[in-house]
Amino acid sequence: MSTSPNGTGTEPLSATRPTEISRLDRVVIRFAGDSGDGMQLTGDRFTSEAAAFGNDLATLPNFPAEIRAPQGTIPGVSSFQVHFADYDILTPGDRPDVLVAMNPAALKANLADVPRGGTIIVNIDEFNKRNLSKVGYDSDPLEDDSLSAFEVHRVAMSTLTQGALAETGLGKKDAERCKNMFALGLLSWMYHRPTEGTERFLQEKFAKKPDIAEANLLAFRAGWYYGETTESFATTFEVAPAKLAPGTYRQITGNTALAYGIVAAGQRSGLPILLGTYPITPASDVLHELSKHKNFGITTFQAEDEIAGIGAALGASYGGALGITSTSGPGVALKSETIGLGVMTELPLVVIDVQRGGPSTGLPTKTEQADLLQAMFGRNGESPVPIVAPCTPADCFDIALEATRIALTYRTPVLLLSDGAVANGSEPWLIPDVEDLPDLRVTFASEPNATDGSGEFWPYVRDPETLAREWAVPGTPGLQHRIGGLEKQDGKGSISYDPDNHEAMVRIRQAKIDGIDVPDVTVDDPSGGKARVLALGWGSSFGPIGAACRRVRKNGLPIAQAHLRHLNPLPGNLGDLLRAYDTVVVPEMNMGQLAMLLRAKYLIDVQSYTKVAGLPFKAEELEGVFTDTITAARKEATL
């Protein structure tokens, strides 16, 4: 079937020109352009096409903190990297096989990451003198031989898009803005992607502006036809669907998964939810998503500040709802005092910290794992709180349920440490069966419980097993009581300044957190126990550490991997596990915060590898670190 390139036909796109088809197991594509060029949307759509096709995938958006950084400059470059494959992959990929550069700034900012022999597709319309000199190119890299190591495709994307939209009556400038869809169309053709989803998406997204919907569709098709008709693309590529575990999948970002986990937590606990929060990058999407699901009994309260957000959440928990607050590192700093009040009043509360680069305002749109010690110790007094961290975007769903389980079972604030990489990254998610989700139902106190037979209600009588106090909510007759931030008498709960009581209460609060039931950490070692080096990580570095371990093993070196989702308390078997290896290497996107905790707790000199660049680790980089570690450990052993 053929359709005129200029037609507005709605027949499905289908290729007719014979090209050489190259079959690949994995590809990494990076779309890069100005922050106004719509690269996030383009990447996101390509990802959806890959997902619909059944590839495994992982994504890495990377954008400036400014809404519109100066146009055409390096700081204004926004990019979206997608890694898709016919097997299960762990990371968004270190280096792009294909770089789509919409302007000179995008080329300059990303070129160093493209391996020799890689493909670069540039929008030549933007390569004019002014744009080149803006980013310090003395001569046009497309004209000199600086790109000779790459396969470069020069495409006049702006002109071609404008041409395709000439008859729509859209102004030149508006027409030109659709060039990202042209790029998407071209790439969709190159990689044999299904296109119906994107076409449907554009129609729905611009349902209220049919002329814009039409323009985007035309641009998308023009890009596709461009590949189909011009001979400059001799090869197309196929990446077969991945052989993932059977089941129904969808693509999901970490923040969406986190929000869904909260919805599920409400449904599985039977409690209404109040999210008290204040907008902050990169956590705001959790608020946006949850505000769409009020029908699940969710109230989203956008407070006047971070402190009021957590205050309202704690107030809701006091009243028998599930109080949740979401923020990033700077917000946790502001919420510290209220977390302490939650520790003292022993009420359930989930505190979500989507970590970003710090300190202070730091790097709002970049990732970092440097809030671990803040979560652990960032309060006055002895104020222990449980800490959990998701290891992948999809894991954000499970970790939200786990944080809720701990909060409800042990009546305590729980810190959930996500980060920018998992929050904005996406991957296929095996959709769970609702019935298989944990049962989080709770029982409120209904009877007086005084241990002296007085028939009173004592708020600090504890469950002997969990050490949790009873949750007696206002409105329950006969259980009127007062709680607060002042030290309480063990059991009875009256204010107490007694030295022995304080000592006892500090230790009870610690014992309660230390005693939280946490699953043992498991080890991945395909060598069957030959590995003498263990790579241990936490949070979003799971992917790069895992990918690096695979590379190391491929080279014939054994290495074991373990990953922590529970940071406080640490899994009960962790100490023995660490002692079982000659060397434990701990890569972290901070200055060695987990390593510090491990050394302090287990007196084991773990080897810390740290990087604080605002970007996830590269598998290649960790491969080098692990290989060196193994080599060094072997040398030591033979000495």
Next chain:
Amino acid sequence: MTATDLGLPTLGGLDLVPTSDEPQKSKEYKSDQEVRWCPGCGDYIVLNTIQSFLPTLGLRRENIVFVSGIGCSSRFPYYMNTYGMHSIHGRAPAIATGLATTRPDLSVWVVTGDGDALSIGGNHLIHSLRRNVNLKILLFNNRIYGLTKGQYSPTSDQGMVTKSTPMGSVDTPFNPISLALGAEASFVGRALDSDKKGLTEVLGAAAAHRGSALVEIYQNCPIFNDGAFDVLKDKDEAERRLIPLKAGEPIRFGPDGDYGVTRSAWGGLEAGKVSEIGEDNLVVHDPTIEDTAYAFALSRLGGQDLQQTPTGIFRQVSRPTYDDQARAQVQQAAEAKTPDLHALLRGKDTWTVT
């Protein structure tokens, strides 16, 4: 959706709180905790007044909650045999907002002081008033920091010598009533700690009001700011200075009511001799006037110096509350779309691996 669809303004402040048929006594509202304010502290009389007042509401005691911040007055919840939370400095309105929003069946009271509400917690105070959350905020104003032993507060007199201002305070004080009105408060009242009848009246109206109610209580701290309000307690002085606000009545005060309030040349309010103003030119008090300018002008009649001090209800207007509307949205959403977790998790674009 607009709030008028819900007919909200017709709802009273306590209409969703379960009541009790049993007659209640003030004794039942006293907790077993020994009250530990300094001897002679104004807080005692306020506590007493509230413990006598609450039984008259006929609510189930377990559905009443007192939330406080930090400061002398914030010890209040410990002495009430209701539910209570003594929270952290300044944050009580935020905590109470979460509680009131999720629990319409509770009567939620915030007890705070001038430092707690107007200094460290100023942001939460103005925003809860703006949102009009169904909270009753009792602001015990003693114009000093008591618990931390005598530093000046945001309502202390300029020039006041305190522990932290040996050369006198250079801070300009807040007028809490003006501040609340500026924050769009729908109910604002004032009473003296020693005036049991006046305070009870204002509390009654505040409780019945749906939305945020701010009640400023002038409270004497005999230890660090003794006699701050003595001029309002001396019979002769009080008669000259106190301006009792009574809805529907011309505003008059002074011995034999020979002083009154009239409109000033620039459009505000001013006090003067009735004989000079003329009876017909006296302002008839109406707390339901929508425009905050009226109540604000009333609040400016009395300054920091207490020369003229209106008491009673400055403003009492009906407008939708945050919590009613937030709950209505949740309910509406549930009616429009049955919660289906499975469908949510699946979303629109899925693929199946066999």
